[in-house]
Amino acid sequence: MKLAIGFAVTALLVVGLIAVARSDEGSNLAKHTVGNEKSGYVYASPDTRAMQDDDFSNPGFLWIERGKTLWNTPYGAAGKSCATCHGAAATSMKGVGAKYPVFDAAQGKVIDIEQRINLERTTRMGAAPFPWESRDLLAMTAYVKLQSRGMPVAVTTSGPAKVFWLEGKRFYDTRRGQLDMSCEQCHVQNNNNKLRSNTLSQGQINGFPTYRLKWQSLGSVQRRFRGCNKKVRAEPLPYGSQEYVDLELYVASLGQGLPVETPAVRQ
């Protein structure tokens, strides 16, 4: 009789513990989900998520360290650093990354964070722009976006940004490449389905710049776009192409409300 009670109690405990563990995992994943929008975090393996969740284990923070140094480094004839005008990034850049890409009136087009950083360097600091996908540009972009980590993606798609958003949507929905496939086909029609042994995600970009295990490096959203284009055997566009910036705005809007996760860790 005692044995039976013992078993029953143990069984209940085990079920209870599993339920707690599942609900812990469930509530963790819920933080990366908004309605039907699911961050890439939700599709990653537990080991990969663990790497992202610990700021020390997260290799992206090597670039954050560099970004912090660069923020305080003087450049250009006037010898200004970002900090000279913007002070502490944690204050001045809070929420900024979550809004990008934005329409810039002076430029007359939508620009992304990388372009903003380089504009500041060239027009205000008299410094040379960082090359696309360089370690320094990645570091600065990630550092700026980190200041919005945890905040909801909040891009503007109306007003002067709308025509660029529509261009981005057009790119997203257009078939391209020898495989003649569009972003929409995999990431909207077929997300959650398998592509070989991979589960297709929604292709959200709330974690960029991201440390991809495959790249063994932090990389930008445009690097990812170029990779996706190459995989459908389409000619990738050069970094900084307006098409990619417009696409970035559109894809960001698909993840409106998802938490900024920069620097995310993904496969």
Next chain:
Amino acid sequence: MPNPIQNVETRLRVPSTATKGEIIEIKTLISHPMYSGFTKDSAGKTIPRDIINTFAVTYNGRPVFKMTLQPAISANPFIAFSVVADQTGTFDFTWTDDNGAAYKDQAQITVS
């Protein structure tokens, strides 16, 4: 020393305090591409091997950990290990690459 990787970042997680005899966990990270010698660049040319091949740690000058890394170690090597905290002092970390370049970092600990 031919072409050491410039501007390498290192990160250390070492507790700043510990009680005498406590086993502490030390975590380290260094930015390095760890070219295995088996990858190719965009022109199709094989990138020659260029890795961090040794990681050595001393505690107040006494060696407490050594790792020999092969090309199978991932880029941006993450290495974590344990040490018995028995005296206040300094941990010195040295990563050495194939070119003989040594990257160093340091952390202090107060043991009571």
Next chain:
Amino acid sequence: MMTETEFGPALYTRRKSIAVAGSGLLAALAVLMLPDAALAKTADVNKWLAQQLPGTPSPGKVTIDAPDIAENGNTVPITISVDSPMTEQNYVKTIIMAADGNPLPGVAIFELSPANGKASVDFRIRLAQTEKVTAVAQMSDGSLWTASRVIKVTIGGCGG
């Protein structure tokens, strides 16, 4: 009477049986060839392990923590721990790891002492394909212990 087979329409069942036998022979040859290639890798691993730590290790004391399926073969998190009190009388001196499906068998060598308190190391490795990783630990008394583990590495859906 024409029948369809996977080799095309079969006018003669004899041809079909020859074709089937032929493919069977090829298959048998393939099976004979594969294990040799796999054995070569295992031999490389054993040679490398023996070079670092000569002797025959016994299974036990060593635990390899790793994902069953690696999210990506380029960065696979590994923890090796060895059951040992890490005292002056009884401690782990060396831990080594090899992989049998990589271009080179050796992965890492760790040197420890009682100063470590715990024989446990975390690091991240590259695996070229699904393969077996083997760890060997040498104790202060000279004894060798070992554990192995297969880690699955899949081809990404689209990569990029």
